[in-house]
Amino acid sequence: MTPAELNQEWEAGKFRPVYYFYGEEDYRIKEAEKSLIKRFLPKSQLAVNHSILSGAKQSLSEVMSELAVFPMLGERQVFTITDIQSLDPDEIEKVLALLQPPDPNRVVIFTSPSEKIPKRNTKTFKLLAGKTGAVEFNRLSxxxxxxxxxxxxxxxxxxxxxxxxxxxxxxxxxxxxxxxxxxxxxxxxxxxxxxxxxxxxxxxCSNYQVFDIYELANTAARGEFDRALQIINFYLKEGERASGILFWLGDHFADLYLIKNRKPIAVWKQSRSMYIKALRTQAGFFENEDLEKILELLSDADIDLRNNIRPESMVLERLIFNICALAG
Missing domain, CATH: 1.10.8.60 (Helicase, Ruva Protein; domain 3)
Structure with a gap:
């Protein structure tokens, strides 16, 4: 089930007895949990009828004892069991058995943190995905x-x-x-x-520099030396070291070269769909031999900085001039 399908069920007033929320987006999981609690519990019960348990910090008997407690007649309950993957499959089966038959006044949410999601081929994951309303929360498209x-x-x-x-x-x-x-x-x-x-x-906004380096590469590709120099001078005035600017430029042009030659970039960047799309567009502005030359120029600039060539701004200025010259 997708998050959108989950929301449609809730909008229709349908709640499943047990959910398993997992995925790489912990924030979205927490937001979904909050949303369920607000939709399922009356306002008067929000503070007292939501219990948080832990599969990692509590024993199975403690978790089972908490789940076995019934509220006053007619009241609803929500239980969140975090780190459900810390229980072994037999223990999870016991928890699920305790929840039978389903109680329309009780909802239980199992969650796993993004860094501890069980592998899909494990018995634990297959059990959780098969016997609950499992919802994967990935990064936003x-x-x-x-x-x-x-x-x-x-x-x-x-x-x-x-x-x-x-x-x-x-x-x-x-x-x-x-x-x-x-x-x-x-x-x-x-x-x-x-x-x-x-x-x-x-x-x-944080990390705007990532975009500005992209913009710097764009202006260099168009041969706009003055504009490229403005961007560099802005960061120097903001206290950024020349070596830092050079690092970001080197990382960016290395990615452009890899994209141009249909080679994989760093694994942690591969999920950044908008960044990849922008790189592909920008890579089209450069010939392959130009990118190879730019990487050589970046290496030369790095050597100059390591050899304490001063002023450092001159090293960057010469680098950008040479990159812009390739566009001419």
């Missing part, structure tokens, strides 16, 4: 990221430029918690009824 941006800003009548919207989605890279945090920062900065521009993303 590009479409869902943009939808969330529009929805959250729309609540404060804040509009956003298309460029700013795309940059924000790319920086968040499908991380719902990170995206939500950045949107809230923009809401507080812009205020109700305002408008978010690209410049505001640069002012407020």
């Amino acid at each position: 590009d479409v869902l990221s943009i939808k969330r941006i529009k929805t959250m800003l729309g609540e404060y009548q804040i509009t956003i430029d298309d460029d700013a919207e795309n940059i924000l989605a790319m920086l968040a890279d499908g991380n719902m918690g990170g995206l939500t945090e950045e949107i809230n920062k923009l809401i507080n900065f812009i205020g109700p009824g305002g408008k978010v521009a690209k410049e505001n993303i640069a002012q407020i």
